[in-house]
Amino acid sequence: MTPEVGDIRGAPVIIGAGVAGLMTALHLAPHPVYLLSPTRLGTEASSALAQGGLAASLGADDSPDLHLADTLAAGDGLCNESVVRRVLNAADRAIENLMDLGVAFDCSWDGTLRLGLEAAHSRRRIVHAGG
Numbered sequence: 350m351t352p353e354v355g356d357i358r359g360a361p362v363i364i365g366a367g368v369a370g371l372m373t374a375l376h377l378a379p380h381p382v383y384l385l386s387p388t389r390l391g392t393e394a395s396s397a398l399a400q401g402g403l404a405a406s407l408g409a410d411d412s413p414d415l416h417l418a419d420t421l422a423a424g425d426g427l428c429n430e431s432v433v434r435r436v437l438n439a440a441d442r443a444i445e446n447l448m449d450l451g452v453a454f455d456c457s458w459d460g461t462l463r464l465g466l467e468a469a470h471s472r473r474r475i476v477h478a479g480g
Contacts, residue, residue: 357383366390375450402475405440408464411472413437423469444476454478
């Protein structure tokens with residue numbers, strides 16, 4: 350059975366219940382939103398190929414410019430550089446916001462975020478929660 354949605358009175362419709370969709374809904378709170386997901390919340394919200402990490406240039410040997418270069422090289426001409434730059438410059442604050450909400454990212458023995466190396470990244474910049 351597919352529920353029918355009538356007059357949504359101008360409320361935003363968020364498609365996808367992954368981290369991005371749920372964070373968008375949280376940022377719009379307390380205003381009402383419609384969150385569309387093909388499955389129940391908390392199940393199968395990300396693609397089967399997602400590795401479950403977030404990338405940010407947090408390491409002492411890293412910078413947003415190095416991260417940008419890696420991303421553009423991996424995108425092989427398909428990336429909009431200004432959009433990529435905006436996303437990368439906001440990544441560290443997004444991780445801080447998630448931590449403020451209680452996300453327990455993996456940390457080293459000294460309490461600093463554990464940074465992983467994956468895919469086309471030339472520096473350790475992937476944070477995981479339970480991974």
